[in-house]
Amino acid sequence: MQRQAVLREKLQTRGAQLTAQRAAVYDYLSGVKHHPTAEEVFLAVKPNLPRISLATVYKNLEALVKCGAVSKLTYGDASARYDIRTDHHYHTRCLECGKIWDLDAQEDSALLTQIKPQAGFEVKDYRLELLGYCRECRR
Known part of the structure; x- marks a missing residue:
């Protein structure tokens, strides 16, 4: 409730x-x-x-x-x-069926801190997705 x-x-x-x-x-x-x-x-x-x-x-x-x-x-x-999650987190996406799941992994912001000095780029949002095939589609 x-x-x-x-x-x-x-x-x-x-x-x-x-x-x-x-x-x-x-x-x-x-x-x-x-x-x-x-x-x-x-x-x-x-x-x-x-x-x-x-x-x-x-x-x-x-x-x-x-x-x-x-x-x-x-x-x-x-x-x-x-x-349902609105926080920054990673995903896995199946290339066959298209389903997407949350990936339980600790976020590493090292990449984000490297981007700004190298390119003068201000990061506002980001998304990381690992692409592959889910268990059902690999059968």
């Missing part, structure tokens, strides 16, 4: 409300280890919310991204996946 109170507060700071649909989308994302697409979220919440549409899921995911409760992972092919 505390998680929903935090979510409600984040939404309210952006002028949005915690609806049953937003709560269902957020709860689903909180309970999965991979980072699903909007379509996967839709299929997962539809049994409990039979009147929900894919467009509503997209709108609610965007509202959760805007309030900082969820991260949106985008790629050059216009696909997007959603992550």
Whole structure:
């Protein structure tokens, strides 16, 4: 219940409300280890919310991204996946099925501290992804 109170507060700071649909989308994302697409979220919440549409899921995911409760992972092919974690962390991505998981590894900021002096570059955000094949796709 505390998680929903935090979510409600984040939404309210952006002028949005915690609806049953937003709560269902957020709860689903909180309970999965991979980072699903909007379509996967839709299929997962539809049994409990039979009147929900894919467009509503997209709108609610965007509202959760805007309030900082969820991260949106985008790629050059216009696909997007959603992550309940909003902190900086690493990912693994399967080149076959496209699923993405959090990688439990300690972040090393040595690279970030080297970039600025070398290029006069100010890092605002970053993402590290390890690409390969998941256990299921290697079979």
